[in-house]
Amino acid sequence: MRAGFYSVDITPRVGVGLCGFGPYLNRYSRAIRDTLKARAAAFEHKGERAIVVSCDLIGVTAELAAEMRERAARATGVASSKIMIHCTHTHSGPNTGGYIGWGEVDPPYIALLPHKIASLCAGAVERLGEVTLHHAAAPCHGVGLNREYDKDAPPLEDVLEETWSPAKPELTDTVTQVLAFRDSTGGLAGFMAYFGCHPVVCCEQTHYIHGDYCGVAMGNLEREYPGSVGMFLQGAQGDVNSCVVHKPEQESLLALDIIAARFANAVRSGLKAAKPLEVERLATVSNMTRFSSKDISLERIEALIKEQEAVIDAPGASDTDHKLRMAVVTLNGLRQIEQQMRRGIDLSFQEGEVQGVRVGPVVLLSAPFEIMQAIKNDVVGRARAQLPLVMGITNGSMGYAPDKQAAARGGYAADIVPMIVGRLPYRDIHSELVEALLEADRQLDGAPGGI
Secondary structure, three states: OEEEEEEEEOOOOOOOEEOOOOOOOOOEOOEEOOOOEEEEEEEEEOOEEEEEEEEOOOOOOHHHHHHHHHHHHHHHOOOHHHEEEEEOOOOOOEOOOOOOOOOOOOHHHHHHHHHHHHHHHHHHHHOOEEOEEEEEEEEOOOOEEEOOOOOOOOOHHHHOOOOOOOOOHHHOOOEEEEEEEEOOOOOEEEEEEEEOOOOOOOOOOOOEEOOHHHHHHHHHHHHHOOOOEEEEEEOOOOOEEEOOOOOOHHHHHHHHHHHHHHHHHHHHHHHHHOEEEOOOOEEEEEEEEEEEEOOOOHHHHHHHHHHHHHHHHOOOOOOOOHHHHHHHHHHHHHHHHHHHHHOOOOOOEEEEEEEEEEEOOEEEEEOOOEEOHHHHHHHHHHOOOOEEEEEOOEOOOOOEEOOHHHHHHOOHHHHHHHHHOOOOOEOOHHHHHHHHHHHHHHHHHHOOOOO
């Protein structure tokens, strides 16, 4: 197999709005703590090529991802369907995911991104060279906490103890899957670390640009291995926060280095322990998939609109109130739904891309959702691939993919977020996404090349 790795700086200028943590927080950046990177791996095997991109961004819209892929295809000759645009989901970068209210969008920054990604992919292809693939599953503890089912909110002094562990570690990732690509001299050309946990070490009061624990960790490891490129692959993080979140700014920034060090230590041990894997095939698959929506009437949407209007119209309402700000973004989304219904647009489904890339026994299975752990576990338990890695936040940003229990309970991830972005909640995203990802896995299991 041949592989090439490259990275480019995608740090925005100081002053742009930062995305995440809530609506209309006026989080404008005031300094760069760590640069943001986009990193790419180009693969070639027996005439087949594929490119995987990982960006230190909260996410990208499907439209922006499509433009990135088209420009990258023109720059490299690799078909756009064989190019994967993945994001780490940092909450300390610009708003690139189309989230209305979650940080002001900076049009000049968005305009330049496709050009930078095209240059990135071209750089990776130019560096194609013979490599061997090595893998390790390295223990990784003291990072994640399942916010849906593990309700403890530990004090900072507790979680910063090296012995800290969540009450239910089984509801988080407890290993990081590490892939090392070594050149003909045995040197490290590039590496990937797969792990599922929201990059939310910092808080809604922070105003510094950085890539959160994963961006900081990968940057530190790259400095330890000069000439290599380290890519973070975000797994099932829809219900997993880091163990430090929503703390004051200075505490958050200090904790950031500690959590990043924990993750870097796990990746470092994986790089040392990684064993060679045979790469007998490179293949890709891209499937546009329909995910069904709940059947909600226009009358119900109109009633929900009146509820949000009542919050805004209440005596003494203030824009300092989180409830009012949430009502504003929810009302905006509900009105979009109402308009679509009145125009007769079919809202019974939402379409998104499920993409897979097979590199020997490793299969990257991706979707444009914040995927919950139970969905990932179901896919891994039934997949044919030897090493299936379920990745979210890829080729678009379609909100949360809640598991069955979270969907039945309702609330923020299952009901509120879809309506905020102008979509109806999903009817059975757990089952439908599992089957879509497994279908991609089946296709890659028998594919002689790209699909």
